[in-house]
Amino acid sequence: MxxxxxxxxxxxxxxxxxxxxxxxxxxxxxxxEMIRHDDLEAxxxxxxxxxxxxxxATGADLDGSTVNIALPSLSYQVLRIKI
Numbered sequence: 235m236x237x238x239x240x241x242x243x244x245x246x247x248x249x250x251x252x253x254x255x256x257x258x259x260x261x262x263x264x265x266x267e268m269i270r271h272d273d274l275e276a277x278x279x280x281x282x283x284x285x286x287x288x289x290x291a292t293g294a295d296l297d298g299s300t301v302n303i304a305l306p307s308l309s310y311q312v313l314r315i316k317i
Contacts, residue, residue, distance in 0.1 A: 236314045237301075238311070240311075241307055244307060247307060250305060251300070254315070261296075262279070262296065262316055264314045266294050266314075267270065268290075268306070275306065288312070291311055
């Protein structure tokens, strides 16, 4: 199961919970990546192609059938859970 999440707020972290009770034992997180940069005008160039790129993320916790995750401001995250 894959979730794509966006926090468009300029300054606030968004605390989110996802209930997976209908899917039996939730399993485990197999992928958690985030795209975010402190400089809103940052761009990728030929000499620096990974300035703004997906990076491994932290902050997702799978507790039984509930996923708790903090989405930093101005971030895009992908979270994959193996059921």
